[in-house]
Amino acid sequence: MPALERPVTRPRPVYLNLVRIRLPLPGIVSILHRLSGAALYLIGLPLLLFGVQRSLASPEAFDSFRGALSNPLAKIVLIGLVWAYLHHFFAGIRFLLLDVQQGIELKPTRISSIVVLFVSLALTLFVGVRLW
């Protein structure tokens, strides 16, 4: 309805408190996109460069790098980064589709949010199980 006909509403609470905020599903996908991006920049980028450099040095270095990944802590970090990459990947593709006006109605955005969350978690689980 036009803005002028809208009844005057009482002031509604604005929760900017992170603990009290209840994000809708697309909001969850969005903030996780940002968080995963930050983690990929801070940890993923230097680790990827370091890993590629070390593993290219020699077959022994390649194997010892693989061996280092048998450390449980290294596995947890790697699985975390795998999730970050996958979530960022699929949420990013979702954003690209939204940019070209695909699935911008309320219901499709909710469905695509669930798909992004589920697919990235499921693939992380798959990689995690194989890695462990």
Next chain:
Amino acid sequence: MKRVVVGAHYGLKDWLAQRVTAIVLVVYTLLWLAIAVDHGGIDYPLWRGLFANGAFRVATLLFWLALLWHAWIGVRDIWMDYIKPTALRLTLEVLTVLSLVGYAGWAVEILWGAAK
């Protein structure tokens, strides 16, 4: 309506760059996936052989540059959204640029060092 126009449309340019680089990253990721599936995993001879290939090195450099550019826009947006004091934000932005340019140099060193 009176509009205050600032900058030189760098907002639109960055918005577009973020998306174009994203597509480059997706394509390169799928390339690796295809190689790994085709070969049934990644072992040292394959790994080494790929990086010995000039075209692959150039493609990887493109991936890295797209990744660093993509990271720049994303990280800068985070600083712009949450860090209000200008001096602190500028410092963080400069550190981000320095880290990314450093990573670019590191990537070149890895790629062309591996050619030897």
